[in-house]
Amino acid sequence: MPIVLALVLIAVGSVLFHFLSPWWWTPIASNWGYIDTTLIITFWITGTVFVAVVLFTAYCVYRFRHGTAERPHYEPENKKLEWTLTIATAVGVVAMLAPGLFVWRQFVTVPDEATDVEIVGQQWGWSFRLPGGDGRLGTSDIRHITAENPLGLNPNDARAKDDVVIASDDLHLMIGKPVKVLLRSTDVLHNFYVPEFRGKMDMVPGSVTYFWLTPTRTGTFDILCAELCGVGHPQMRGAVVVEDKASYEAWLGKQQTFAEATQRLKTTKTDSTPDGSSARN
Template identity: 55%
Template sequence: MPIAVAIALLVLGSVAFHLFSPWWRTPLASNWGSIDSALDVTLWICAAAFILLNLFMAWVLVRYRNRPGHKAHYEPENATLEKRLTFWTAIGIAGMLAPGLVAWGKYVSVPKEAAIVEAVGQQWQWSFRYPGPDGVLGAAAVKYISPDNVLGLDPLDPYGRDDLLVEAGDLHLPVGKPVKIVLRSKDVLHDFYVPEFRAKMDLVPGIVTYFWMTPTKAGTYDILCAELCGTGHHEMRGKVVVETPKAFAEWQAQQTSFSQILADMPQAAISIMLIKANACTISAPRSIR
């Protein structure tokens, strides 16, 4: 009996904690309301299973407790019960998977009109790259990284000359415009995550990953690394500024292009960079275009 009471109190306390908890999701600031909906469906299905199963267990402990004159009935198998449990479990799992699959289908289908921005992670900061007037990001790879070429752009790729580089700065995005965020890591595994956007994705060394979203509310939001990436993981933060298209264009006009960086680079550094580029027989991945 005490155990049954404890289980019932556990259920009551869990429900009360959820209803009166001060910790809730951050306000949504992107188009990914479907991700919130998928989480809500999962929460309600798991909550129903948690409440029903625990209350059933408490009832069983009371109803079938040891009492004088009552003898236990041994039943090692019950095909009907097993079929019912399998059926309702399958219904619950399908109910949790379906909204997530719908959201994922949209998540990986990037609109044709989406702009492109690259986010580069390293221990322990974020840097960003925007395409220039040609609208195409140039090729980049770790093998091109140097103190003068911190994002590793291919110096022989003409598409990269007008790229705009923002090293250890803020990510700026226009409100209401879809954007494909291409992700690249310079060292270890990272994860780009803005809670208000809901969307997130790992940065995997050696490959290019991506996600897309549409910012819906102007404001400044925190960029977090959601993957343990070393001793300074907790300090790997950044800012994303969502602003009007006009303000975004004005900010973008003030950024430095790769060609400007090359113009200010010492000739010796340029020569070394070109030698490395010419020595590479395998071209850098261009999936970021």
């Protein structure tokens, strides 16, 4: 009897925890309502099966407990039961997978008005690139990566010269503005993950992955790496700041373009000797 009661408490407690858990009412910072809907569908299907199996186990423990007069019935095959379980399982799996296909289509179908934002992962930090006045990102290649050009932007591409490169600061986004998030890695496999955005994506060396989002709540949100990438993986942190248009434009106006940063480095090298003193002196 204690085992039966324990099983019933597990089933009832799991249902109550799901409905009373604080995360259920946590506001989301982006527009992924359809992802939450998919999760809820999955919870209902898997939760129903879980409760049914646990309660059936409790019934069997009680009904066929030791000391009853019941004799076991030998039935090695039951085609009706096998077909019922097979069909029910297939329907449940399809019900969980089908919404995911629609969600994935929305996840990668970028609206025309979205602005490109590039996020680059490397052991063990994040760098960002925003389009300049031309509204387009220039090309890049790992062969161009140097200490002065950590993102590998093509110095011969005119479109790259006005790109805004952010190597040691937070990424800022404008609230209500769709963005296409372009993801690439310069060394090993990483994964860009902002929990509040309800979106994450692998960053595969040698390729560019992407998804899109529309920030719908201002605030500062943590960037995590969700793929084990070496000993510094736990410290690979960053932040996304979602703010209003005026604050975003004020921040963007303070950032340097790739051409400005390159020219500044050249000037610094020209004006300094190897020991750090001024060459003009």
